[in-house]
Amino acid sequence: MLFPTATFAIFFMVVLPLSWLLMSRGERWRPFIVASSYVFYSAWDWRFVFLLAFSTVWNQVFAVAIHKRTEARTRKALLTAAVVGDVALLGYFKYYGFFVTSTHNLFSLVDLNVPLEVRSIVLPVGISFFTFMGISYIVDTYRGDFEPVGFGKFAAYLSFFPHLVAGPIVRPGELLPQFDSPRDPRYVDTSRAFFLIGTGLFMKVVIANYLAGSIVDQVFGAPNQHSSLEVLVGIYAYAVQIYADFFGYTNIAIGLALILGFRFPQNFDSPYAAVSIQDFWRRWHMTLSRWLRDYLYIPLGGNRGSRLFTYRNLMLTMLLGGLWHGAGWTFVAWGAIHGTALVAERWWRERPGLVERPSTPWRRSWHRFATFQVVCFAWIFFRADSFADAWDVIVRLFTAWGEPSPLVTGGVLAAIAVGIGSQYLPSRFPLAIMARFSRLPIPAQAAVLSLALLVTHAMGPEGVAPFIYFQF
């Protein structure tokens, strides 16, 4: 059940009033929202509802057990078992084929034939997201950040449909306390919610789909059929497409949660305005960045050691972050590029004899430009099906200048400009729009939303492609 569909609109218009009617009675609201979320999830494949239920039971049982025990060794053993179980589940569904083919091909290099069984496994949508949220719950309980909540509350936290299939990755401490007390139905941040949903729909349905169909799929599908200019614009277009797609999804998810009375953390903060790769990761998929920092980078030792130790931890975190996005070596390469850039930046900043130069607008612009180029270079590997495909794109980028470029149209350039330019808008603009909208009478608000839906639907393609991040 994709957000930008009539089916979801009907589903949500049933769930929304009922959720508010039941809100004052948590013992009724929680089973209701869990059931609604399971209905939402079963629209993809009903069998995976059992997987989600299993993950819920698994994490809850271990969290309670960890909380009850006082002996450090037992607690640690339970933590390890719980996390290994979570990772094994994710590994089986997401990485089994990758592991088997990689192992087979590694041994075949030395003419060893390892009889490994390859199976056809369907990847359950959202498994990477709810597994990470389950691990957060376990680890935070182990760390004593909070006590495990009741089963119903945890089930609601893990399955809450706005974040279920593609995040944002909401930490237990961010959402569970909101389940403790009923949301106040008198004060709902509707103007922000509608703004987020409206912009999210526009970015996904219009910008992302348009760029995908107009240039990105063609350039990455057969780069040697396109000029260097088309390839360059195609890479930039992909950068905007993936941003519009994921930012759009996240905006809709945050907006839906907000209408239901719940606040999700921000997931994007103008990432293409970043002045460094480190800054980029503070702005791109922020909930994943924080997760990787708190549950991977810091447990690995973070920067509490020598420089080389810190560089190693940065690299490992980014490599695993890359692998999280997809079971393929190209994703690992994407992580490696980001890891290398982070290490290089750190080394540059900490080099002996560094003289701090004052930040000027020109310097900041140059840093933004350079950061965007590195990010776009990394996106080539993220989008390409293989290293050979990525290499074809890179080679073509330098070898076909001057050839005709029919794909570089005004529409494509305008869509790229909207995608990037929107990240440079001062925050007071959206705030002013939301404030003005909130002061409109209800019929006028409905009229504005109707027009926004008209424009989005009319400008969008027939049908809506799945969100890119669903495959992760």
Next chain:
Amino acid sequence: MARDANTRRRRPRQRVAEGGRRLQPAGSAVVVLLVALLVSVLLNAPGLHKSAAIQPQGWKRDVALAMTGPLEAVSDALLLDQPRAALKAVLGRSDDDEIDTAVAVPKPTPTEPAGNDEPTTPVRREKFSPQRKLRFWVAGDSLVVVPGESLLRAAGGSPVLDPVGPVDGRIASGLERPDVFNWFKHVRKQLREEKPRAIVLMFGGNDDHDFMTGLPEGTEIGAFGSPSWTAEYRRRVGGIMDMVTRAGGYLVWIGLPITRDAEQTSRFDAINAIVHSEAERRPGRVSYLDTYFYFAGDDGGYAQYLTNDAGRLVKMRADDGVHFERPAGDLIAREVLRRLNQRYDLTSWRRS
């Protein structure tokens, strides 16, 4: 005064969030959303009706059509569909909301009997060179996208091959449902405008159902695979083949592959049998490419991973058990190119 005071007591205090926006009661949100959705449904009624119509056959489609049909009528009567029409016109996409089910295929001509692989008269291998390139077009449902891209990549390395455009792959389309996408109209248009000499098509991935639109008046068809269904599907396949060949094109029709779902595979077999026999009736002009065994494992069944020529285990099929991954596309593209080389002289220019 007393009434005012009561009203004041009952009304919640207005709260303001960051930027000065007012927070509103949940009831307002429900009302705004509901009204906005209802109005936008009327504004977008033609598009929604088309979306309903092109859904797969079943109760969901029936319900959607029952809802969107009257809405479209109301929208039309109140002229609420005009803003959308104007917007579509500005975007140059006025045809988007049209449902065109016309199956305009040429009348069949007496053809060669089936089962004759060899052309009855030797076909002259027309020469192509970097100065006179072979224009080719790749089109079909979503299954053609990956092999089509492989073909385009291969063509990028050849100075003789000239694709007329990107891979023309239309998701969820086929020959059963011209309402989803009218291939009969589109193929004719492409042949007329782009004049490709080699045409690579792949259809059928969405055609394994009982339901067809665009039936000749008074015609009814039975279930998938029934004699009436087969006759109508054969008419459409043959019609596309005739369109291409009468325009002077050489057609390579890629057959449907084995899939993870055994039942689907058997339905694909039925479609392949129709396409294969129709291709055999047009020797030297249509070539049927059987992909079945390319993607079968050692046991003859479906295999998602296969060992390639270099001994590497590669993922051939996508996770849905139907679509192709790049290595599979490369495999098909290689065979298509081999057939184009058989049919046309694409290499002798090197010697001259």
